[in-house]
Amino acid sequence: MRHLLTNRQLSHTVPGMRIEIWADVVSGWAHVGKRRLEKALAGWQGEAVEVVWRPYQIDPSAPAGTLEAHRLIALAYEKGGAELQSRVLERVLHAHFVEVRDISDPAVLTEIATEAGLAEEAGHTGSGAAPQTPPGAELTRELLLIGKAKGVHTSPTIVVGDLALEGAQPPEAIRAFLEEASERTPRRLPAEVERLRHAESLLDQRDPLGALTLLRPLMREHGDDRGVRMLAARAYFGSAQLNRARTALESLVSESPDDSYARHLLGRTLQRQGRHEEAATHLALAATMTPDYAT
Incomplete structure (x- = not known):
């Protein structure tokens, strides 16, 4: 094959x-x-x-x-x-x-x-x-x-x-x-982009800890990059590191209040932590911006 x-x-x-x-x-x-x-x-x-x-x-x-x-x-x-x-x-x-x-x-x-x-x-x-x-x-x-x-x-x-x-x-x-x-002349991507893609692939395969392993150097060297931070937040959520997920997502939402995905994931994180009132606010705002999140 x-x-x-x-x-x-x-x-x-x-x-x-x-x-x-x-x-x-x-x-x-x-x-x-x-x-x-x-x-x-x-x-x-x-x-x-x-x-x-x-x-x-x-x-x-x-x-x-x-x-x-x-x-x-x-x-x-x-x-x-x-x-x-x-x-x-x-x-x-x-x-x-x-x-x-x-x-x-x-x-x-x-x-x-x-x-x-x-x-x-x-x-x-x-x-x-x-x-x-x-x-x-x-x-x-x-x-x-x-x-x-x-x-x-x-x-x-x-x-x-x-x-x-x-x-x-x-x-x-x-x-x-x-x-x-x-x-063939394969397109050469920057090493950082390829590492980010590999981490995302591991997340898709439900291996958030593996994703975090590959993200670690990017988090050290490109810790301000929003894409790196978002992927890390997803990996924290997927590996039940909810405090870390919440901290990362609160920062992302604070910077971009109209990011419906970050807000939705923050709501789900708060929900899993039992903070239902706070979760409801973020989930409702995310659903208003992106109706698919209402389902």
């Missing part, structure tokens, strides 16, 4: 075409898909390509999960680009599929990280007694959310620009897909 996605540039900027593989490292089809992509690229005469592995979890709730393996692979790309990431990825795949080792075991991943020169960066704790957030953990969390926002739900999914190809397709099909993608 081929469908449209929105591309997001992360970290390294390289000329040519970026091919992203969104997949889980324990997926046999992902392994097959990677090999088929390599065959499709053999003798490629088009523009230069960069192949980047992106994280996807088939079962995030599995007790022996792949989150830490994905973190190491994402960190490898951040530290050394596609070449280093490819080496680390191959080592992880070999450990899982050939050596039949547990790639959720920190000792196994530390061994792989050490071989790649990433031992210090890939550590799980700092020098003190209190655990610290491992390097690359936040990036991996964001990538998983971005994949969800884009609609990735199959391992593997190959993405180029705004096109995606699902499943471990034959090399000929992958080659045709890449040729089609190379002929």
